[in-house]
Every structure is written in structure tokens, then in C-alpha cells.
Amino acid sequence: MRKRIWIVPLLCLMAACSSTGCSSTAYQHGLDVSLTALNQASNSFVAFDKDKQMQLVEESTTKEEAKAKLAAYRAVRTPVLAAFLAAYGAIAVAAVKPDEASITEAGKAVLLVYTQLKALFPGKETP
Numbered sequence: 001m002r003k004r005i006w007i008v009p010l011l012c013l014m015a016a017c018s019s020t021g022c023s024s025t026a027y028q029h030g031l032d033v034s035l036t037a038l039n040q041a042s043n044s045f046v047a048f049d050k051d052k053q054m055q056l057v058e059e060s061t062t063k064e065e066a067k068a069k070l071a072a073y074r075a076v077r078t079p080v081l082a083a084f085l086a087a088y089g090a091i092a093v094a095a096v097k098p099d100e101a102s103i104t105e106a107g108k109a110v111l112l113v114y115t116q117l118k119a120l121f122p123g124k125e126t127p
């Protein structure tokens with residue numbers, strides 16, 4: 001069963017803080033909420049990823065077929081994992097260096113996670 005990976009609230013929050021500016025309290029709260037949402041998306045993706053890989057193995061009739069299917073899937077998921085790492089890093093930088101450039105970069109990094117997740121599920125509702 002596929003778990004939904006919701007990060008739209010995270011995108012909205014990052015965009016709002018970067019375009020309108022935030023007080024230091026609102027900024028910190030925004031980072032807290034952003035990190036929580038990113039963690040939730042990451043945890044959901046990890047659960048989905050495990051189920052997907054198990055499904056690929058179960059559907060295979062030979063070890064070679066399973067290895068080939070897993071390799072193909074893992075090549076497609078690599079950009080998603082890289083996007084998650086970049087987003088975590090960008091949020092960490094924004095927490096340490098609270099300026100407009102940092103929060104803008106964090107917003108871009110989070111948007112990349114969303115974009116990569118959409119690419120992983122082509123033709124489907126946003127995960």
C-alpha cells in the first residue's frame with residue numbers, strides 16, 4: 001500500500017516566509033514546521049520505498065530479474081534521496097544563518113524534493 005507523501009504545506013510556508021519576511025519568532029516557527037513536514041515526507045517515502053522494493057522482488061521470477069528491477073528503480077529514486085539530503089542541509093543552513101538568501105535556498109531545496117517526488121510518480125496525483 002502506497003503511503004502519501006505530503007509536502008505542499010511545507011512549500012507554502014517556505015514561500016510565504018521568503019517572500020514576505022518573518023519575524024525571528026515566526027521564522028523559527030517556520031523552520032520548525034518545515035523540518036517537521038520534511039521529516040514526515042521523508043518517513044513516508046522510506047516506508048513507500050521499502051514496500052516498492054519488496055513488491056519488485058516478489059513480482060520477479062528470477063534473482064537476475066529482481067536485481068535488474070531493483071537497479072532500475074533505485075536509479076529513478078536516487079534524485080529523490082539527493083533532494084531530501086539537500087533540503088535537510090538547506091534548512092540547517094537557514095537555521096544557523098537566518099537571512100533572506102538562506103530561507104530562499106531552503107525553499108528552493110524543498111521545492112526540488114516536491115519536483116523529484118512528482119517525477120517518481122508520473123501521471124499520478126501528487127504524492
